[in-house]
Amino acid sequence: MKKNIYYSLLISAMVSVSAAEETRQVDKHEHGVGELNIAIEGNAVDFEFFIPGADIVGFEYEAKTESDIALVNAALEKFEKFDNIFSLPESSNCNLVNSEIGINQDDDHDDHDEHDDHDEHDDHDEHDDHDDHDDHDEYDEEAHNEFVAHYSFNCGNIKEIDRISFPYFTTFPNSGELEVQFVSEIGSTSFEVEGDEPFIDLKGKI
Template identity: 40%
Template sequence: MIKSVSAALLLISAGAVGAEDARQLEAHEHGVGQLDIAFDGDRIAMELHAPGADIVGFEYAAQSSADRAKVDAAVAILARPLDLFSVPAAAGCSVVEASASLESEAEHGDEDHAAHKDEEEGHDHEDHAEEGHTDEEHAEHDKDHDDDAHAEETGHTEFHAEYLLTCADPAQVTLITFGYFEAFANALELEVQVLSEGGATAFEVKRDAPSLDLRSLF
């Protein structure tokens, strides 16, 4: 079944014209996630990327048991796509498979260090003002760049989920209601790309209007 999700998601990638390739963890904007949805016969494949800040409110590596519990709870919620992205009952959709995980820069090995350094040189330090660094400290840090703790401190994390649904009547998926925003208080927006027989269509779904009208697709 993994293969069938991948096949459907390949369609999404083709529609995105390489957008996925350009996306990097450090390029994400806190508050904004991406949701790709591909209609393929009676199947709907979905892929979600969301900043750790949106889902659990932090992006450092979870150390305390409370933080680890937050991550585990979030992964469990992310594994229930029809609660987060609910569709009309008339469509008769059910979840064939769902997977969710936390991705972190810390998983990169030492061999990535050079590339990592380049990324950090272009990093917007404003994001980290709350960490209490002065500009002077940053200059010092950038000079002595062999400090592993620094990488952890400035690293971003993202939650990644993949779903495969099967629907008795996919044409009835005329509206998606985003419980996602109720589940995750720091999430403000999802950039949604829908791929159907008619091609790729981009939408923005925001916290204050958490639904997506898909009637134009059918």
């Protein structure tokens, strides 16, 4: 229910973001640019991050080896604890009520299954077999994915949120900038946040 409120708020207040949501394609993202939507309504504040895998673990193919899987799992664990990612003023008395952490892997990856068809030709020409493997590796490097993290809070004193800080930049040294779209009942604002000034100032915006 909260999610519905969040999206309807975005659609009414921020047409550009709602359009982006509807047409969202993982492979269209820009490496080095993470997206964050923050929405405040009543006593609730929602955070939704879409971060290219390149910014988090340095690759975007589906983790298959033990070391890649370990990297991804370590990153997901960091997202699980929101204060690795951002922090809210203590005086706002915000409590986490819900969070969802995951990865959106692009669908093009299914195209790999077509390589099974090529296998039928392998009997005819073994050299082609090696070429196929090269193509396969290149294709993997072109795969894209995003870490997606959604956090919902209920706040005792939401007006006290005058600043949100982002330990995100030190938690993930590969990270680039964060493009933040902020919306409250007062209106909407966007911010570009980078590691040298890892916070947004919300005085007068809630």
